[in-house]
Amino acid sequence: MKTTLIRYRVKPEHAQGNRELVQAVYAELELTQLADIRYAAFQLDDGVSFVHLHASNSDPSPLIGLPAFRAFQEGIKDRCEELPVFAELDTVGSFGWLPDRETV
Numbered sequence: 001m002k003t004t005l006i007r008y009r010v011k012p013e014h015a016q017g018n019r020e021l022v023q024a025v026y027a028e029l030e031l032t033q034l035a036d037i038r039y040a041a042f043q044l045d046d047g048v049s050f051v052h053l054h055a056s057n058s059d060p061s062p063l064i065g066l067p068a069f070r071a072f073q074e075g076i077k078d079r080c081e082e083l084p085v086f087a088e089l090d091t092v093g094s095f096g097w098l099p100d101r102e103t104v
């Protein structure tokens with residue numbers, strides 16, 4: 001399962017709106033119950049930095065097909081003070097967080 005960490009910082013006036021766009025993605029995920037995806041998003045204590053963890057065996061991820069996710073991506077450049085940076089992660093271990101490679 002390919003796991004990616006995405007981090008970015010929004011402009012202060014866009015922090016709440018960005019949070020709402022992310023929450024809309026989760027609302028749609030609850031409705032669609034997409035298989036083959038793990039997704040978590042966090043807002044850091046500075047209020048403007050966000051970190052997302054995404055894992056999927058599919059390429060491209062089924063996440064990109066969600067209207068709420070496309071809405072989140074629209075205007076991201078305008079919302080951001082620091083554009084998203086992507087890093088592929090090599091899981092060394094996890095407990096109750098991400099599935100082991102062998103079990104997926």
